[in-house]
Amino acid sequence: MVVVIGFEGSANKIGVGIIQDGVVLSNPRRTYITPPGQGFLPRDTAKHHQGCVLQVLKEALDQAKLNPNDIDAVAYTKGPGMGAPLVSTALVARTVAQLWNKPIIGVNHCIGHIEMGRLITGSDNPTVLYVSGGNTQVIAYSQRRYRIFGETIDIAVGNCLDRFARVLKLSNDPSPGYNIEQMAKKGTKYFELPYTVKGMDVSFSGLLSYIEERVPQILKKGEYSPEDLCFSLQETVFAMLVEITERAMAHCGSQEVLIVGGVGCNERLQEMMGKMAEERGATLFATDMRFCIDNGAMIAQAGWEMFKSGQITPLEETWCTQRYRTDEVEVTWR
Incomplete structure (x- = not known):
């Protein structure tokens, strides 16, 4: 013991x-x-x-x-x-x-x-998407190392969400990402954003600059609401993450995907990843905020x-x- x-x-x-x-x-x-x-x-x-x-x-x-x-x-x-x-x-x-x-x-x-994700979910040898305020990586275990198959080449996805929350002056309680997630549930109109996947890597800084610069005029015109912008940002960045995770799964022949890190408790990300896993006949593992x-x-x-x-x-x-x-x-x- x-x-x-x-x-x-x-x-x-x-x-x-x-x-x-x-x-x-x-x-x-x-x-x-x-x-x-x-x-x-x-x-x-x-x-x-x-x-x-x-x-x-x-x-x-x-x-x-x-x-x-x-x-x-x-x-x-x-x-x-x-x-x-x-x-x-x-x-x-x-x-x-x-x-x-x-x-x-x-x-x-x-x-x-x-290791916490593996313990709580019982997943054996998953392809891991690790997404948080400071890190964004797609990881798989091989030969006594956790190998990084793809990652962000600039800022982490959580940092991207946090910084956008600051532009909209959203509360940091309990977290900016959580408040974006709740607003995104009410969004209906998709505002097209840059989609930047480079091989197995992703980039969020250009996308963030693009939406930050346009927020004042978008909201002024009234075509899109803050909820629509939260919805659009989530849909775009999560689609990028699902794409590189699926590619890593295909490369590894993996039938398990595990999402870990603070952004990993986002229900929309879990839903999108779950659909991809289902189409591949694979299993999604994820945990809650605890x-x-x-x-x-x-x-x-x-x-x-x-x-x-x-x-x-x-x-x-x-x-x-x-x-x-x-x-x-x-x-x-x-």
């Missing part, structure tokens, strides 16, 4: 989760929410995390009904992510590991999402896998990196 506690703080969520042999014992988190029209800055986000991480840690232990003696290892997000939040979270994990005298494991954030959005349990789960396979991070190597590629990690547990 192995119990691992995980600390996640790579962006605007601070989460602490505890996993015991594939069972989520606790997974509390807090979100740093900024006023409408504003993004979150690294320094302010780190201050938020520092202000509530000990309370979240206490909640995680209380909900799991455990004390430090019951924990076998401490896992934390090594990267990728925003520098200041990553460092402030790693500092807490390092301190806890030394105070409790436990081994520590640095986890790749993307692999945390994949596990799609950044959380501590996903870091604990990846840490659990690493710990069981003998991977431990020496204390002097428990640094963070904003750029940490998914395919840099040797997957010793599969």
Whole structure:
């Protein structure tokens, strides 16, 4: 019986989760929410995390009904992510590991999402679409690595949605992407947008600039409503993502597709991906907001896998990196 506690703080969520042999014992988190029209800055986000991480840690232990003696290892997000939040979270994990005298494991954030998705959905060897505020990748496992088959060549899909939400001055509570999703459900007219797929890669920055520049005049003319624009943006970017995912599935001969990351709980994306999977005779796996959005349990789960396979991070190597590629990690547990 192995119990691992995980600390996640790579962006605007601070989460602490505890996993015991594939069972989520606790997974509390807090979100740093900024006023409408504003993004979150690294320094302010780190201050938020520092202000509530000990309370979240206490909640995680209380909900799991455990004390430090019951924990076998401490896992934390090594990267990728925003520098200041990553460092402030790693500092807490390092301190806890030394105070409790436990081994520590640095986890790749993307692999945390994949392992959590595999655990919760029961998918075996899926082609993975990883979509969040900072990352957009199509991934498949091969020869002890999670290989990247395609990705964004500029900004992530979540960043594209977030920045468009700022243009429309949508609330950041609970998240800009969620509020775009709700507005898109009321949209009926499609406004044609640039569709940029380059081989296996996608590009969102040109599309974002195109719609941002035109928003004032579009709304002034009254031809399209803000709901129509949200609908059009979602339909376009999700179609791009489904296209490159299908191509990766065809290449790998895969019959499973798994969506992970914060944007992965979007019901329209799941619906579009589900139709593609159905046409291919494949199965779609997806999770809800508890596990799609950044959380501590996903870091604990990846840490659990690493710990069981003998991977431990020496204390002097428990640094963070904003750029940490998914395919840099040797997957010793599969």
